[in-house]
Amino acid sequence: MGNLTKITRPRALITGLRGFTGAYLASELTARGYQVFGTAYGNEALGTGVYHVDLCDREAVQEVVDRVQPEIVAHLAAVAFVGHDYPEDIYRINIMGTRNLLDALSHLKNSPKSVLVASSANIYGNSTAGTLSEQEPAMPTNDYAISKMAMEHVARLWMDKLPVFITRPFNYVGVGQAENFLIPKIVSHFKRRAPVIELGNIDVSREFSDVRAVAYAYAELLGLSPRGETINICNGKAYTLREVIGLAESLTGHTIDIRCNPAFVRANEVRTLVGDASKLKSLIGDLPSYSLLDTLAWMLDETSAAATKKEQSVKVVEVFN
Numbered sequence: 001m002g003n004l005t006k007i008t009r010p011r012a013l014i015t016g017l018r019g020f021t022g023a024y025l026a027s028e029l030t031a032r033g034y035q036v037f038g039t040a041y042g043n044e045a046l047g048t049g050v051y052h053v054d055l056c057d058r059e060a061v062q063e064v065v066d067r068v069q070p071e072i073v074a075h076l077a078a079v080a081f082v083g084h085d086y087p088e089d090i091y092r093i094n095i096m097g098t099r100n101l102l103d104a105l106s107h108l109k110n111s112p113k114s115v116l117v118a119s120s121a122n123i124y125g126n127s128t129a130g131t132l133s134e135q136e137p138a139m140p141t142n143d144y145a146i147s148k149m150a151m152e153h154v155a156r157l158w159m160d161k162l163p164v165f166i167t168r169p170f171n172y173v174g175v176g177q178a179e180n181f182l183i184p185k186i187v188s189h190f191k192r193r194a195p196v197i198e199l200g201n202i203d204v205s206r207e208f209s210d211v212r213a214v215a216y217a218y219a220e221l222l223g224l225s226p227r228g229e230t231i232n233i234c235n236g237k238a239y240t241l242r243e244v245i246g247l248a249e250s251l252t253g254h255t256i257d258i259r260c261n262p263a264f265v266r267a268n269e270v271r272t273l274v275g276d277a278s279k280l281k282s283l284i285g286d287l288p289s290y291s292l293l294d295t296l297a298w299m300l301d302e303t304s305a306a307a308t309k310k311e312q313s314v315k316v317v318e319v320f321n
């Protein structure tokens with residue numbers, strides 16, 4: 001055998017790799033030739049190339065960033081549930097966690113080429129504009145949205161040092177999302193053919209992208225590195241909660257009785273969220289198209305769900321060998 005040249009693949013760091021979106025993005029980036037590393041927290045399973053890190057621990061964050069030396073970074077780790085009971089977690093993790101990460105990245109000798117910071121469309125709040133473009137002023141109505149708004153401002157402080165861009169995803173769903181979110185809760189009720197579902201605010205509407213389309217968009221944007229930009233991640237088609245239930249009924253042939261449980265009712269509700277995807281399309285073209293019916297069918301189908309989970313059991317690779 002002649003001399004073997006070791007081929008090194010570009011390294012990607014995903015914070016929140018074991019979260020809902022992390023695994024899908026890891027697959028997209030692996031398919032594009034990246035070695036994927038990530039951070040996880042709490043009870044999340046570790047694995048090769050996954051580091052157990054509290055993003056609020058500045059030194060630990062610096063250590064991981066120094067070890068991985070990423071070329072691209074997707075910052076997904078966050079408290080993502082709007083109804084989370086502990087506001088101090090929301091502010092600490094979403095703001096200080098982001099600050100620690102960006103600060104650590106800014107100390108690298110070789111700066112990353114692209115840094116995605118995931119914010120949220122929830123920051124638009126109850127804007128009176130119908131379809132929301134990035135120009136719409138933020139009107140946050142809850143701690144989660146305020147934390148993400150503040151996080152965006154923090155991220156902008158690093159834009160002269162790092163190629164940071166901000167994404168504002170509207171709601172998106174898929175296999176693996178926790179059951180405290182609306183759609184997985186509905187899906188689990190239909191799977192067990194529950195006669196009744198207790199919901200909170202019923203007169204709301206949301207658009208629901210498929211997590212696989214969002215992961216694709218993130219991977220494309222990371223490749224593009226639109227430094228300094230803020231980009232909606234959305235598809236522009238809103239559904240009322242009753243329409244979502246109607247779709248689940250049509251897919252399963254099961255009907256369900258909707259009841260309101262005050263325990264799930266949120267104060268300061270964001271009533272409607274539907275986004276303008278023009279900027280996203282102008283940057284990366286069309287996303288893979290999944291209708292909400294497709295996504296619900298995928299989530300309702302246990303066989304394919306199990307297969308996807310297996311496929312997703314992250315192809316993260318070890319670099320330190």
Ligand SMILES: C[C@H]1O[C@H](OP(=O)(O)OP(=O)(O)OC[C@H]2O[C@@H](n3cnc4c(=O)[nH]c(N)nc43)[C@H](O)[C@@H]2O)[C@@H](O)[C@@H](O)C1=O
Nearest residue numbers: 080082120121122169170171180181182199200201204264
């Ligand atoms: C863009 C934004 O998107 C998501 O935030 P969310 O919209 O709060 O998502 P959700 O699935 O918790 O609620 C959807 C809607 O459904 C209403 N709703 C009624 N009854 C129940 C109910 O029983 N459970 C839940 N969870 N919601 C209910 C609830 O009040 C809300 O109006 C996150 O990914 C977030 O990280 C993010 O960034």
